[in-house]
Amino acid sequence: MPASPSLPPLIVTIDGVAASGKSSVSSGVARALGVPYLSSGLLYRAATLLGLEAGADLSEAAVLEALHTHPVRLEPLAQGNRVWQGERDLTADLHSTAVDHGVSVVAVLPGVREWVNAQLREVAPPFVAEGRDMGTAVFPQAPAKFYLTASPRVRAGRRAQERPEDVDAIEAALIRRDELDRVQSAPAPDAVVIDTGPLDLAGVIGAILERVVAVDQG
Numbered sequence: 001m002p003a004s005p006s007l008p009p010l011i012v013t014i015d016g017v018a019a020s021g022k023s024s025v026s027s028g029v030a031r032a033l034g035v036p037y038l039s040s041g042l043l044y045r046a047a048t049l050l051g052l053e054a055g056a057d058l059s060e061a062a063v064l065e066a067l068h069t070h071p072v073r074l075e076p077l078a079q080g081n082r083v084w085q086g087e088r089d090l091t092a093d094l095h096s097t098a099v100d101h102g103v104s105v106v107a108v109l110p111g112v113r114e115w116v117n118a119q120l121r122e123v124a125p126p127f128v129a130e131g132r133d134m135g136t137a138v139f140p141q142a143p144a145k146f147y148l149t150a151s152p153r154v155r156a157g158r159r160a161q162e163r164p165e166d167v168d169a170i171e172a173a174l175i176r177r178d179e180l181d182r183v184q185s186a187p188a189p190d191a192v193v194i195d196t197g198p199l200d201l202a203g204v205i206g207a208i209l210e211r212v213v214a215v216d217q218g
């Protein structure tokens with residue numbers, strides 16, 4: 001992994017579908033560059049968790065009420081983001097099956113998207129930002145944009161390594177979420193699209209770093 005180049009206030013966006021490797025790749029790229037990474041998906045997950053805990057019907061009004069009652073903060077650490085509600089660390093509760101099932105409903109609520117995007121834009125660059133629409137809606141000015149893909153089967157196999165669930169069920173859930181998230185998940189026209197299927201994690205990270213350094217050197 002190359003030494004951290006002295007980067008200007010650079011924004012690198014890494015978007016992609018569920019389980020394409022966004023978080024792992026973003027963390028590796030951020031650590032190599034010596035900058036934080038922002039996991040936008042965790043904020044959508046936090047909004048979903050707080051809505052569910054409030055017994056809300058996940059309508060926009062109910063979820064925003066839950067969010068504004070208990071201010072939520074993203075802590076963008078290179079080794080992994082944490083999400084806080086006051087002194088409560090929500091992070092460990094954000095990848096439950098209940099949140100997985102509800103997050104696509106919450107993520108299409110305009111008020112929630114505005115809330116997430118406002119939090120992300122408060123962070124001073126340089127950083128890596130990962131999600132679905134970092135290179136399109138949130139940071140269209142970013143000079144280095146990437147979009148990760150892989151087949152549903154490959155992605156399900158990776159998730160199955162993390163969760164004791166049937167790979168066929170995981171694949172079906174990923175395909176469902178791909179469809180539910182489709183509207184906000186298109187790659188930016190100037191994003192480099194990387195099929196991560198044939199590559200290992202280090203290979204994807206290396207390909208991105210090579211491009212980022214080239215962009216930085218103009």
Ligand SMILES: Nc1ncnc2c1ncn2[C@@H]1O[C@H](COP(=O)(O)OP(=O)(O)O)[C@@H](O)[C@H]1O
Pocket residue numbers: 016017018019020021022023024025158159161162196197199200201202204
């Ligand atoms: N190129 C790759 N090759 C093999 N495993 C990968 C690759 N990219 C990511 N992974 C693994 O796949 C799983 C899902 O990756 P993750 O970063 O959580 O995806 P996302 O953030 O897009 O949902 C993790 O266990 C991760 O270590």
Ligand SMILES: Nc1ccn([C@H]2C[C@H](O)[C@@H](COP(=O)(O)OP(=O)(O)O)O2)c(=O)n1
Pocket residue numbers: 017018019020022040041042044045103104107108130131132133134177181184
């Ligand atoms: N910028 C983003 C990030 C996530 N989302 C939505 C789409 C996903 O279903 C959920 C959770 O995203 P997250 O990246 O945490 O999870 P997956 O990579 O999909 O496993 O939030 C979004 O609409 N826009």
